Amino acid sequence: MRTIKDQTGIPKRYYRPEIRRCPHCQWKLKRRHKLWHKYLNTLAGRFYVISQGYRCSNPACSAAQVTYRSIAAEMLSVPECSYGIDVMVEVGYQRFWQHRTVQEIHASLRERVAISERQILNLLANFLALLRAGQTAKIAALGSQWQALGGLVLAIDGMQPEKGSPALYVVREAQLGVTLRAENLETGDQHTIATQLLEPIKGGGLPVKGVVSDAQESIRLAVAQVYPDKPHQNCQFHCLKEAGRPSYERDRAMKTQLKKLLRGHLNRARQAIQRLPGNNPYRPVLWKYVRLLRFTLLIRGLLPFDLGGLRLVEQLTTLEASLQRARKKGGIVSLTV
Numbered sequence: 001m002r003t004i005k006d007q008t009g010i011p012k013r014y015y016r017p018e019i020r021r022c023p024h025c026q027w028k029l030k031r032r033h034k035l036w037h038k039y040l041n042t043l044a045g046r047f048y049v050i051s052q053g054y055r056c057s058n059p060a061c062s063a064a065q066v067t068y069r070s071i072a073a074e075m076l077s078v079p080e081c082s083y084g085i086d087v088m089v090e091v092g093y094q095r096f097w098q099h100r101t102v103q104e105i106h107a108s109l110r111e112r113v114a115i116s117e118r119q120i121l122n123l124l125a126n127f128l129a130l131l132r133a134g135q136t137a138k139i140a141a142l143g144s145q146w147q148a149l150g151g152l153v154l155a156i157d158g159m160q161p162e163k164g165s166p167a168l169y170v171v172r173e174a175q176l177g178v179t180l181r182a183e184n185l186e187t188g189d190q191h192t193i194a195t196q197l198l199e200p201i202k203g204g205g206l207p208v209k210g211v212v213s214d215a216q217e218s219i220r221l222a223v224a225q226v227y228p229d230k231p232h233q234n235c236q237f238h239c240l241k242e243a244g245r246p247s248y249e250r251d252r253a254m255k256t257q258l259k260k261l262l263r264g265h266l267n268r269a270r271q272a273i274q275r276l277p278g279n280n281p282y283r284p285v286l287w288k289y290v291r292l293l294r295f296t297l298l299i300r301g302l303l304p305f306d307l308g309g310l311r312l313v314e315q316l317t318t319l320e321a322s323l324q325r326a327r328k329k330g331g332i333v334s335l336t337v
Helices: 085-096 102-109 117-133 135-141 143-149 190-203 217-226 236-243 245-274 283-296 308-328
Strands: 002-005 011-015 029-042 045-056 152-159 167-173 178-185 208-213 232-234
Touching (some): 029 085, 085 102, 085 117, 102 117, 117 135, 135 143, 135 178, 152 178, 152 190, 167 190, 178 190, 190 217, 236 245, 245 283, 245 308
Parallel strands (some): 152 208, 208 232
Antiparallel strands (some): 029 045, 152 167
């Protein structure tokens, strides 16, 4: 690589192949033409990059028409993109690992790179495309580990954002946590799951020793079709989720009744505090209790064992104990609500 500055002050970087001689006849490579050139925005600054193509200088060489290019230049960006791979990786990392919004990513990058919010979305698409393109090599690199484990354990699940929309089906290796396939399927029938999810994995020669799923009928039939001799186990989390549903529903009913009972008292307490004089020293303390109670009413549960009703009772008990301690100190009197 050779770097110079033009009249605009933007550095120009010239790239040539890393090899200097033809690998076939050992004659010196000669510059032929520009392969591509463009302005490139990177985390290190803005550059004008020129990638030069070279050919063997020996006209009698069997590979005289082969054009050699710089590997380093090809790793700077993807075709038709004016942003470097480093910017793309930074955008993907902030979005999918740090879970930042597009606006937050744009705010963190605009001081270092000239970029718009729309370009953030374009780079996210490129980032996902690169991840998908590199998935095959990643899977192949783990071949020895899967051999040592005795084969793959496939975990299959589908997610549908809304009824009538395509569903995202994902096949992961449960032991190493590697995604093997991820496809948007218009239908989740047995044939589609078998041909688009399971058969490509089987055709890739990856050893499979078992399958785990949520026991969806079409998945069970597809697994029986593609892997008839492999054990198929129901997902333990889904089993626990269904086993805990009756207690969860009872807890949710109790939580609903408590909220219904408390909201009326909460509104009356708010009105009573508003009637207190503005210079009342206990008014801000009482407002704090009202806010805490309002946040407590927002508690939600999650199947199978995160019971929101029990958590609500615990928080109310804590608030009551705090109020009782304040009353014993003689600071807070009861409000007529």
